[in-house]
Amino acid sequence: MPTLVSFLLGLLFGLGLLISGMINPAKVLGFLDIAGQWDPSLALVMVGAIGVGTVLFRLFGQRQSSVLGEPMRVPTRQDIDRPLILGAVGFGVGWGLAGFCPGPAIAALGAGEGKAFVFVAAMLLGMWGFERWQARA
Amino acid sequence: MTIDWSAFTPWSALIGGLLIGLSASLLLILNGRIAGISGIxxxxxxxxxxxxxxxxxxxxxxxxxxxxxxxxxxxxxxxxDAGYPMLILAGLIVGFCTRLGAGCTSGHGVCGLSRLSPRSLVATLCFMAAGFVTVYLVRHGLGG
Incomplete structure (x- = not known):
């Protein structure tokens, strides 16, 4: 059951990316280009998503277990440390270079975009490199 | 700053955002999991x-x-628009750094801000700022 739910929610997430146009890197870059011809759409995507999320997370986020009886795996860390900041800044640089963040890049695979396959392959290599580096450190 | 009114799609952006927020919320409510794509x-x-x-x-x-x-x-x-070398570079950076920073646009930006997490607020401000600066440098700064 949780697996089927995950699939359907992945589908819903993908439809959100498609309807909002966020699957399109050119549109994302149109938001990040505040000095050029600015497309504020991404801000409204965030408003919509966080608006729903804030209400539903508040109502249901404190449960001991999920509706389907799964353990709630919610991050508990509160500290602002160096990896958080370096990672977020680095991610923003990579996001700005191509206009792809992980969700839209993976969704674009389904549209058969060759360039998305290249980006996702490099992204997996980067993530794998992180795991190797973590294991060594 | 000039708003590109021909590109701006407020309603589809808002509706798409609502669906993304609904998906992320239901994944937590039903499965107890955070819908952070880089984490998944x-x-x-x-x-x-x-x-x-x-x-x-x-x-x-x-x-x-x-x-x-x-x-x-x-x-x-x-x-x-990015060429292959740029896509590879961007992909490597996004892959490594989203793991280092424990999240991306979905995990920190959508789920983290919805949970009012201070870590996610800091991360979101950092990657937004870095994204703005990067696009500025690429399009307007470096001979653009």
């Missing part, structure tokens, strides 16, 4: 195996969405 993918690369079935199912749904869209509404607009 990254967990697949960890050993020992970190329950990969729900991760693969979510990502499968994400990939299936444009296929369904293609059948019903036609090809979605996806324009990728």
């Amino acid at each position: 993918v990254g967990g697949l690369l960890q050993r020992p195996d970190n329950d990969s079935s729900w991760r693969l199912a979510f990502l499968g749904g994400l990939v299936a969405a444009p296929i369904l869209w293609l059948l019903v509404a036609g090809a979605p607009e996806i324009r990728i």
